[in-house]
Each structure stands twice: as structure tokens, then as C-alpha cells.
Amino acid sequence: MYLSLDELGLSPETTQTTASYIAIEGPIGVGKTTLARSLAHSLECDALYEAAEDNPFLNRFYRDPKAYALPTQLHFLFQRISQIEDIKQNDIFNVRRVADFLIDKDPLFAEVNLDSDQFAIYQKVFDTIILDAPEPDLVVYLQAPTDVLIERIRKRGIESEQKISNSYLTQLNDAYMRYFHNYAKSPLLIVNAAEIDFVQDKNQYRNLVETIVNTRSGRHYYNPLTRDI
Numbered sequence: 001m002y003l004s005l006d007e008l009g010l011s012p013e014t015t016q017t018t019a020s021y022i023a024i025e026g027p028i029g030v031g032k033t034t035l036a037r038s039l040a041h042s043l044e045c046d047a048l049y050e051a052a053e054d055n056p057f058l059n060r061f062y063r064d065p066k067a068y069a070l071p072t073q074l075h076f077l078f079q080r081i082s083q084i085e086d087i088k089q090n091d092i093f094n095v096r097r098v099a100d101f102l103i104d105k106d107p108l109f110a111e112v113n114l115d116s117d118q119f120a121i122y123q124k125v126f127d128t129i130i131l132d133a134p135e136p137d138l139v140v141y142l143q144a145p146t147d148v149l150i151e152r153i154r155k156r157g158i159e160s161e162q163k164i165s166n167s168y169l170t171q172l173n174d175a176y177m178r179y180f181h182n183y184a185k186s187p188l189l190i191v192n193a194a195e196i197d198f199v200q201d202k203n204q205y206r207n208l209v210e211t212i213v214n215t216r217s218g219r220h221y222y223n224p225l226t227r228d229i
Contacts, residue, residue: 002041008206019137023102026142027173029149036100045096062163069113084133136186142193146170189215192223
């Protein structure tokens, strides 16, 4: 469901001071790409997506994590080079954009997936690549319990993702929570994504968009259950 600001009952003037670079984050299955696509359409801005389907090692990683963890992580890392350049180039022209990933978060996956020697190699490459990476003006962290993520992964039916174990997803989800508990580089909006349907429920999506465009500093929490009361 892609809705314009007019269809949402929101005035374009409400987005004039909106963050020009918004990063949507969260664990596998939480809905970050779906929200990024919807938000880019509503705000009429560019979108930048993590192209997981272009990683030739990802399917093999889900089958055999130990054997393919390092090439999988390095492929995603090298992908960041062109993405960083795209962001920097668009900054010259003041292009507003929404991304379905946060570049600074990449080591979170690496630390979960790699052994200590592999992580040391990865970290050296990462530190070199992101030296001048732009920081988002706003990060939206979608949070949901592991059982919700498992159910959503099952429903969307991507074959490679069906091999993800519950224990791995729990470990990853916990790593996300620890990371954003201490995150302070950009304004942060933490969204309870377990109880929100921003695909089918127009009112819930409208309320979330309104919250996003009005979040400009600090750390904030969005819970649709309390919003609707």
C-alpha cells in the first residue's frame, strides 16, 4: 500500500523540515524494506536498499554459516562503497533519501557471524571504508520479539530465509537491542513493530509517518497501542 501525503491527509508543508537522510533499521523480518519503500513513496524521495539478493554467498551462508560467514560479510561491506558514494554524490544536490539499512550497523552482523580472527580482518576493512560515510539525520529502529520475526519470515516465504534457525535469529535480535540501547550518533526513533501494520492499516501508517517527519532530535519511542488509546 503506497500512499501519498495527500492520501494520508498530511500537508506537504509538514515535511519541509523532515530529515533529509532517514535510515530504517531492524532485524530480519521486521519490515524495514517495506517501510522504506512506503516512506520513500509518501515523501516523494529517493530510496537506497540493501541488495541482499545480489550477494552470491548469502544462500550458502544460511546453509553453512561457518564456511561462508566471512565472504558474505565482506561482499556486503564492499557493496557499501558504492552506496556511500551514492549518498555523498546526492548530498551535493540536497537529495532527500530513505535507506533500509544503517551503514554503521554492519559490524553487528559480523560480530555475531565471525570468529575472532575473521572479525579482526573484517573490522580493519570496515574502518577504512566508512571513514567519511555520511550519518543519517534520523534512524528509525523497528523492534519486535523473535517469535514475531520468525512468523513473518515464514509468511513471506523467501526460500533462503527458511533456513534461518530460531537460535540465530534470537542472537541477532539481542545484538540489535544492545546496539541501539547505546546508539547516539543520530536522532533515534524506536518503533514497536510487533503491533503495527503499516501495510494494511492506513491510520497506523499515517500516525507513524507523522511521528517520523516530526522527529528531529533526541531519542523517542513510538508504540501504536498507546497512540490509539
